[in-house]
Structures are given as C-alpha cells and as structure tokens.
Amino acid sequence: MTGLNKTLTAATFAALISGQAHAGNVEVLHYWTSGGEAAALAILQKMMKDEGHSWTDFAVAGGGGETAMTVLKSRAISGNPPSASMIAGPEIAQWGDLGVLAKLDEVATSEGWDALLPKAVADIHKYQGSYVAAPVNVHRINWMWMNKSILDQVNGGQVPQSWDEFFAFMDKAKQAGFIAFAHGGQDWQDATVFEQVALGVGGDDWYRQAFVELDKQALSSDTMTQAFATFKKLKSYMDPGMPGRDWNLTTAMVIDGKAAVQIMGDWAKGEFAAAGKQPGKDYVCATVPGTQNAFNFNVDAFMMFAQKSKEAQAAQQDLSRLLVSKEFQEEFNLKKGSIPVRPDVSLARYDSCAKQSMSDFQASAKSGSLVPSFAHAMAMEPAVSGAVYDVVTNFFNDNDMTADAATSRLVSAIELAQ
C-alpha cells in the first residue's frame, strides 16, 4: 500500500466512523451554515489540514443553534461527543459540571492566553480555573446603525449622544416621514434593544449587578423601571409591520433609506457591506446613547470535549492553539464582521467601525466596563435569560402593562427560573 493510499484510507475511515477518536482527527460541531460563516470556517479547516490533521465537519443547520445543542446533548449522553463544539457563555460551565470537557491549560500557558484575554472574557471560558473553551471573536452589541443621508437631512449629521437627543432625533425623523426606529419584533431582538437601553440608562456597574449577578436590589430598582419605560417609548417610532420581522430585513430598511436607525450587534455590518455601503459615507455606526464608555459583548467560542486517543487529543490541542492564533483571528474576523479577542492583531484591513470597536474593547477591558450580553447568552444560563426574554417581550407587546409591573414581574420570573 502506498503512502498516499494509506492516508486516503485513514481519512475515509475516520470520516466513516466519525466521533470515534482517530489519528489526528477533529470533529467539529457548529451551526455556521450561511455563506459568510462557512467561508470563515473554511480558513480554520485549511489551517488544520496544513498541520497534518483531518477535519470532520459536523454542521447542524438552524441559526440560533438550538437544534445543534440538542444533537450535542444526545451525543454527549451516549458517550460519543465530538472533539469541539461551537458554544457561547455560561452554558460552558453547565457542561463543565458534567465532567466531559477537556482541559486546555497546556496550550493556554504556552500561548499566554491569560495575558492576551481580558478577564471578563477569559472567565467565561474557564471551568474551575482551567480553560475548557477557545474564544474566537468578539461581537459588540451596543451599536446603533444609522442611515447617513437621513441623519444629515433631519439632524444635521449630529449623532445623538444622550437619550434626550436620541428621542429628539426620532421625532424629527418621524416628522420627515421616515420610519424613525427600525426594529424586528422577535423576542431576541426585543431583548437586544432592551439590553442596550438598560445599559445606557443604568450604566455598566448597575447592569452587571442586575443582569450578571442577578442582585435583587438592582433588579427591582427604579433604574430598571426607567429602563423599561425608555424601551417602551421606542415603540411609538416603529412601523406596524415590525412584529416577527427578521433582523436582516430590518437592517435592509436602514440601508434602503426607509428607516433612520437600528440598534443591533455588529453582524449588521455584514448586511451593509453586502449591499456595497461604506461606513461614514452611506451609514454611520455609533454607540448607543449612554453606553459610550461601556462595551456589551458576545463571544463565540469552541468548547473542547475530552478525547480518548492520544492522536485526537493532540489534534484537539492544535485546534485550540490555532483558534486563538494571530493569523486565524485576523482572517476569520475579517470575514465574520466581528473583532479579534486578542489585542495584537493587525487591523489594517478592517473598517472604521471595527477599529473603533477594537479600541473601545481594549479601553473597556482596562477600565473594567466590559459587560456580557444577556440577550446573546453570555450573562445568564438559558433558563434565566429565557425568563427575562419572556418579561421583556411581553411588556413590549402589551400596551397596557406599566414599567412598574414589568419590573416586579422580572424579579419574580428570575426567581422562578433559578
């Protein structure tokens, strides 16, 4: 048997009985099946092949990853987990409790992850002090995306800095006949906007107490009521077709000049880019009023499962190293629309929004104003964030519910879910 034949046979064999640990193979579960996402992942596949490992793709379609997580659970229960799985946030710790994760301390020490990653980000990817997941990108959620020509026309190009200025801008846009606020009424979008309003109204310390530590006093405070009231006020600036609309269609309204502004994470930039729009020329990205000094983040990561064979373990460690490596982070985030998790990546090829995002990220990491997003599964376990989703979306859609009622309901819903 020739060498080539042997490799081929080994590769086929590995592909056939995937999951079973085989020579230098990694099986990676993910739900990045859209064009841009798949292109970003292809870079990783190539890098792994260059290292001499084989890659078994385990893609489970479905944007939110619910299906993928269900498949992952059944694989893990049957004692046959993949090498790595895409995941985000505190769910990593829940997996840690099951004792199925692999430790990445060796790679983390030799690559110096502790020095590279901000503590707020690093802690999420550790279980009992050891790294069990490798972070790949940072999405900033507290962005607002504005149509430049509408902004110039009704507000003289002035970006609103406070909520008062913001609502004045909304009024002017509405009077000029535009849809002032573009929104898609799905529960996660409601939660995303509410989260930014809360961060803007209450500041990062209060936000952390309320939504990360789930401190009852912060949750039931007047600040929360005020956040709810401000959030509800936005509703009068939306169009009637809002309920159930997908986020990308909402972004398209801003792109087409039908709507003035959308509050959404930086994946919205991909839509602008795909429509051939330039930041600063066709659209403006700016932080949500009141959140100028804070950074609301969502980090995608790959969680590693313990493997039986030596070869699979080695491949897994190489995969972890590559995920956080400079080269991969630069290429990958350029395609994904996000920013690298490590500070030493060259941003020469990135756009101005990403550059601002990066410098704010570094500044926030230093000042400690990095806050995880609960709307994107970074701050709470799914049961609790689900309960918050319910309260937020129900309050938003119910014209009769007061902000006070929403606050007290939020407290009891979180208690019930814990």
Place this chain on the structure above:
Amino acid sequence: MTIGTQAQPLSGVPSRESLADKLQAVLPKIVLAPSMAITLVFTYGFIVWSLVLSFTNSRMLPNYDFIGLSNYSKLFSMDRWTVAYTNLFIFGFLFIVIAICVGTLLAILLDQKIRAEGVLRTIYLYPFALSLIVTGTAWKWILNPEIGIEKLMHDIGFSRFQFDWLVDKDMAIYTIVIAAVWQASGFVMAIMLAGLRGVDNSIIKAAQIDGATMPTIYRRIILPIMRPIFFSCFIILSHLAIKSFDLVVVLTAGGPGYSSDLPATFMYQYAFGRNQIGIGSASAMITLMGFIAILIPYLYSELRKKKHG
C-alpha cells in the same frame, strides 16, 4: 406441510399436525411482537420516562434528583404557561367547531349530485395534502399587513381597511385558527361526504313521500344518523389541535411576545431551548392528560358498543 389444513386434532393426528397448529397459534404473536415491543418502549416507555422526569429537577440533561410536584407548581405560576393553555382552549374549540361546520356544509353542498363533483372534491381536499409548514408560510404572507390582504385592499382604494390580526397581541391566536381551519375543513368534508353517501336512500325517499323538505330531512334524519362520523371528526381534530406545533412556529413563532404560544411550543422551548427539561416534561404531562380527558369518554363509548353488539 400446509399450515392452513385444520385436520381433526383429537383423533390420533400425527404430532406434525399439532406442531402446525401450535405454530399457527403463535405466528401472529411472533410477527406482532417486535412492533409491540417498539411501541411499548418508544411510546409508553417514554411517556413513563417523561412522567419520571417531570418530578426531577432536570435542567440541561436528565437527572434523578426528585423534587416532588414543584415543577408543576412552578408551571402553573408561570404567566407564559397560562397563556399557552388558555390559547389551546380558544384554538381547540374554534378550530374543531368551525372546521366541522365548514366541512359539513361543503359535504352537503357537494352531495347535491352536482356536476364535476370529483374535481371540486379534490380542490377542497387538496389543502390537507399540504404540509403545515407550507400552509403557515402562505398564510403568514396573506395576513401580513405590509404585503397581504391589508395592502391589497389599500391598493384597490379602501385606505381605511385594517386587518392586522397577525401582529396584534390579542388577535394573533385567531390567525392560527384561520390557517388551521383552511387546512383541515377539506378533510372533514371528505369524511362527511363518505358518511352522507352511506345513508340509506330508502329512508330519504320515505321522508320525501311524507312531504318533508330537503333541509328538514338533513336536520332531522341525515345528520342525526351521522352522529358517529361527527364523533370521529371530533377525535381526529382534537388531537390535531392539542399537538399543534408547526403551524404556530411558522405563522407567528408564538408571537407577538408569547401571545400565541401553545402547550406544544411551550414544551419544546423549555425542554430544548432553555435547558429546563423538568418543567418541559411537566408541561408535556399536562398536555397528555388533556388528551386523555378526551380519549377516555371515546374509548368508553366504543368499548360499550362492542359489548352490546
């Protein structure tokens, strides 16, 4: 050796024959055993498993820390669950009543020996052949105020026309009723039509000789005869209503907010989306009990009939 020959078993028959008899007696059991076992494990076994899980504090994965009825008490203190089962009552009642009424009416009209009956019957039955996903998507467009009926009416000049149930928190559940009735009434029609054709013609003739009009004949004679058929329709439609899932997911995704949630979507959301398998199982058990409450009177009436027959 033929299995079918039933030679007198008692009068000194060779042992071969009795082996054949034995085989014949056990063969159906052997053939049925695998499917029986599969049904027992994968239907009834899993029902029992869900029941057990509903008493545990299972979160992301099943575990066996028993916490008594606390999942049930949590469930009933949840606003979202209240909305879900209230919606099931609204949806189930309207869906069953309207679908049966529309279906019966169509069947009666088709029964008037009209021309091209075959074609019409196919047209009405066709929606049932569509997947609920397709029905949901189509109605989502039709009911959307931005592109559907409301826009159409505005475009032809009725600018005050308003039909925004799909995006109205209090009305969204009724849009699901509309789509579900559209889907199922052709099916009810087909069953009803078969029933109408089964009614003995001589009874109708006799009533006509007595001077009864057609509406009276339908009201007083034919529809009462068809009572068991109504009952079959009711059972089929009620289980469709209780397990409704796909239509809601496609049409409204439970929204706006969670105002059009049904128990099935609630269960999926909690068990798989929110890592609360315990509460998800509890909601599934309540849903099952709801169906049993309908099924038992049905079984009772069926079994009683057999005894008398």
